[in-house]
Amino acid sequence: MRKVPIKLHTANALRWLGSLYRNPADAIKEHVSNAVDEHLKAKTISKAFPVCGVNFTLEKDKVTIEYPYGMSNDEFEDALQKVADSAKKSLDFKQIGQLGIGMFSFLQIGKKCTFFSKKDKGYETIKVTLRESSDDAEFETAIKRESLIKPGIKVIISELLFDPTKPRGPLSPEKLQKLFAEKFNPYLKDRSLGIIIYTKGSSYIVKPLKIDLPRVGESYKNWPLTRDRTKRFCLELYFDPSGKGKVSIRHMGVTIVDDIKTLSAYGLEESIYANGNVKGFIDVDFLKPLPARTGFEENEDWISLLDELDRIRSSIEVEVEDLKQEEAKKKLTEVQRKAIELAREILNTEEFKDLELLEGLGRKPPEPRLPPNGFDFVPSSIRFEPGKTGVLPLKAFVPKVVPDNSEVQISINDSSVELKIHNLLLKASEADKDGVVTTHVSFLGKSKTTIPAILTATTGNLKPAIAHIRVAESEQKREPKGPGEEKEGPRINYEEKPFEESPLKHSRYISRIIQINTLNNDYKREMIGTDEAKLAYATLMIGKETIAYNDKSGAADDYLEKILSFYFRLKGKLTGASPTTMERPRGRPRKSI
Numbered sequence: 001m002r003k004v005p006i007k008l009h010t011a012n013a014l015r016w017l018g019s020l021y022r023n024p025a026d027a028i029k030e031h032v033s034n035a036v037d038e039h040l041k042a043k044t045i046s047k048a049f050p051v052c053g054v055n056f057t058l059e060k061d062k063v064t065i066e067y068p069y070g071m072s073n074d075e076f077e078d079a080l081q082k083v084a085d086s087a088k089k090s091l092d093f094k095q096i097g098q099l100g101i102g103m104f105s106f107l108q109i110g111k112k113c114t115f116f117s118k119k120d121k122g123y124e125t126i127k128v129t130l131r132e133s134s135d136d137a138e139f140e141t142a143i144k145r146e147s148l149i150k151p152g153i154k155v156i157i158s159e160l161l162f163d164p165t166k167p168r169g170p171l172s173p174e175k176l177q178k179l180f181a182e183k184f185n186p187y188l189k190d191r192s193l194g195i196i197i198y199t200k201g202s203s204y205i206v207k208p209l210k211i212d213l214p215r216v217g218e219s220y221k222n223w224p225l226t227r228d229r230t231k232r233f234c235l236e237l238y239f240d241p242s243g244k245g246k247v248s249i250r251h252m253g254v255t256i257v258d259d260i261k262t263l264s265a266y267g268l269e270e271s272i273y274a275n276g277n278v279k280g281f282i283d284v285d286f287l288k289p290l291p292a293r294t295g296f297e298e299n300e301d302w303i304s305l306l307d308e309l310d311r312i313r314s315s316i317e318v319e320v321e322d323l324k325q326e327e328a329k330k331k332l333t334e335v336q337r338k339a340i341e342l343a344r345e346i347l348n349t350e351e352f353k354d355l356e357l358l359e360g361l362g363r364k365p366p367e368p369r370l371p372p373n374g375f376d377f378v379p380s381s382i383r384f385e386p387g388k389t390g391v392l393p394l395k396a397f398v399p400k401v402v403p404d405n406s407e408v409q410i411s412i413n414d415s416s417v418e419l420k421i422h423n424l425l426l427k428a429s430e431a432d433k434d435g436v437v438t439t440h441v442s443f444l445g446k447s448k449t450t451i452p453a454i455l456t457a458t459t460g461n462l463k464p465a466i467a468h469i470r471v472a473e474s475e476q477k478r479e480p481k482g483p484g485e486e487k488e489g490p491r492i493n494y495e496e497k498p499f500e501e502s503p504l505k506h507s508r509y510i511s512r513i514i515q516i517n518t519l520n521n522d523y524k525r526e527m528i529g530t531d532e533a534k535l536a537y538a539t540l541m542i543g544k545e546t547i548a549y550n551d552k553s554g555a556a557d558d559y560l561e562k563i564l565s566f567y568f569r570l571k572g573k574l575t576g577a578s579p580t581t582m583e584r585p586r587g588r589p590r591k592s593i
Contacts, residue, residue: 010092022294024109024162024170025179028056030066030102031155032180032195051194052187055511058171058199063109064157069150073126073139080137080185081105086369107132109171111159118148132136132159137287141401165199168462173197178290180206185252185281201243213238214318216278219414219451220312222461237280237479239323245279249296255281256296268309273318274346277324282309290543318468328493336494339538346539347546353538355550358492358542370436374401377455377467381410384445389420391442392467394457396426398437404428406459414453418444421485426459443472465552494538496523506564507541514545522533534581 021027035054042048058066071079080103097570106113111132118125125142130376148154155456163173180188180195187193188208195206220235238248249257257263260282261274272278284305288297296302347357384390384475396402406426411421420442423566431437441455452468493513499505503519517523544564548557 017369021105021108023147025175027105027108028063028065028176028185029179030105031067032193032326034377035067035069035103036184036193036254038067039192043070043386049190052192053194053196056176056195056197057171057198061158061160061167063157063160063164063171066152068150068152070117070119070123070151070153072117072123075119076115076117076128076137076139103130106130106155106157108161109164110157110161111158114156114158115147116142116148116154116156118151120151123151129147150284153323154419156551173202177204177206181209182248182258183255184253185209186250186283194564210236211280213240213279214323215239216323217312217316217451218346219315221310223312225301225308226311227302227307230299231286231301231306232285232305233305234283235280236283239320239327239531240277240279241324241327242278245276245277247280247282249282249393250281251287251289251296253283253356254287255288256294268306270312271313272320273313274310278316312454314454314466315454315468327573333532339542340494341490342535342539343542343546346543355546358509358514358546363476368379371395371401371465373395373463373465375457375459375462377457380466381468381470381493382450383470383472386445386448386471389444390469391440392455392469393438394424394465395436397435398426398428398431400435402426402437402459402462408439408457408459411456411458412453412469413456414469416445416449416471417453417455418445418446420444443469445469448472462587490540493540504561504565507545507562509545509549514542516541522564525568525572 021030024376032054035052039048039052041079047324052069054065054067057066083420101131101212103113103115113130115128115130116125117128119359122420125141125147127142127146128137129138132140140149150421160171166172175199184193184195184206185208188206197204197206215237216239217235217237222232222234225233227232238245246254246259249260259274261269263269268274285582286301288299288301289295290297305525313401346352347355370377376387377392378395379392382390382392394408398404398406398557404427408424408426410419412423426437426439428437441457449469449471452470455467455469457465494516495513496516496518498519499515499517502520503517506522507517507522508515523537526533544560548560
């Protein structure tokens with residue numbers, strides 16, 4: 001076997017390393033990461049400043065970055081000779097950045113970068129220059145007028161590729177403020193880090209994020225991995241009613257994955273963490289970021305984290321669903337609420353009993369009789385009072401899905417609920433005519449739960465069966481406002497919005513939301529009428545969508561739209577209103593028929 005040495009063009013390789021960053025703003029943030037690293041390092045030897053201050057000065061011909069921790073000549077040489085070689089294993093603290101790569105982040109901003117560094121009092125200021133096309137770093141002692149008065153580092157990026165002072169440019173102060181706040185929020189929040197951006201005579205202070213939203217997943221502040229309980233992560237999640245939230249993954253307080261929905265092929269991109277109803281952060285310090293922090297190494301720890309996030313996902317979904325319903329109630333106007341109640345009352349009468357109602361409108365769908373996945377708790381949730389005993393049936397197809405004589409392990413994640421059974425056996429001889437074996441898991445509610453406890457049943461390599469248990473005082477029974485209302489599930493939502501793509505359409509039903517088209521002329525005319533007219537219109541649309549929902553062919557919706565148009569044209573003629581405008585026609589009123 002013959003070995004051929006690999007030759008590398010250093011300047012080209014360094015240029016490529018600099019291009020790993022997503023954009024200039026992402027590249028320049030590397031200097032903040034390095035400043036925080038030095039601050040953490042100084043803390044271990046009790047030499048840290050109260051605040052690590054990082055200042056950025058943006059000028060047309062150069063960008064200057066300053067922070068209070070300097071490096072010696074030897075430290076610079078060592079970093080440059082170990083580019084992309086993380087020093088984490090040899091350090092007594094967890095490092096955020098990889099200085100070697102970070103020093104070349106300037107290549108997204110300019111062609112030349114000069115470092116002025118003073119390690120400590122009594123040290124000379126060294127000057128290190130890096131150039132785009134050079135294989136070498138230039139080391140020299142700074143002349144007197146370039147020397148730093150205090151220990152620290154000054155970085156000057158010159159021969160710029162663009163004007164950094166442009167208001168909407170890649171390094172605009174507003175963009176940097178937002179990026180730095182998102183990336184370094186924990187350090188800004190505890191005031192160990194301060195960042196100021198200077199440009200055009202103005203200063204911009206980077207402030208910590210202010211999130212005034214309901215928390216979700218608070219039980220998972222310090223949650224261990226199932227495979228290795230010494231490794232823990234923290235969820236800082238909030239319910240975002242705008243539906244535009246994003247969840248980031250941080251390492252040592254610094255954002256590595258900006259939005260979890262960009263993680264394709266893992267399944268999380270379609271989960272509750274990525275659908276916009278949740279925003280916040282997942283803090284994971286045991287993972288290893290890739291160079292330039294464009295992601296994480298996909299090792300065993302990474303896969304274990306994804307598995308754990310999927311395991312607790314259903315609990316987050318329950319909390320979010322409750323908050324979504326609360327938010328929907330706030331948004332409904334009095335007329336809209338009355339319309340839903342009136343439609344529910346009518347649709348629960350005898351002549352409409354054959355209709356399947358819209359989800360959340362009146363009749364809660366029954367729990368499945370058979371296990372949907374072949375191994376499930378049925379039902380999958382229960383609520384009971386403290387001091388009482390609860391029971392959930394565990395159903396499985398044996399031996400079709402679960403092998404005969406399989407042992408099942410039962411566990412729960414909350415000490416507020418005490419299990420009365422921890423394992424059981426599934427025998428095919430006990431199956432019913434459908435091939436389903438039903439066992440019962442009982443538990444005691446010791447105290448109230450703040451969020452639903454997760455009951456888990458595992459056997460072999462099958463997906464665990466999961467149920468949610470809430471221990472709470474019994475609620476006062478509400479008097480139903482209409483027939484069948486005591487059986488209702490989650491409330492239906494109602495909103496009014498313009499249908500730009502189909503202005504003639506009256507309404508539609510999407511994801512448990514009845515949407516009313518504000519561009520429709522019939523809507524416009526009815527909305528300038530009495531409250532009774534508004535109530536009748538909204539109720540009519542709910543009824544129309546319920547009937548259309550029962551036609552699985554999809555054809556009924558078009559015919560119902562035509563009936564509505566016919567009805568409002570007729571109403572307009574009978575009342576003398578124009579069918580196409582909101583104004584009453586001029587001239588004498590029409591005679592009554």
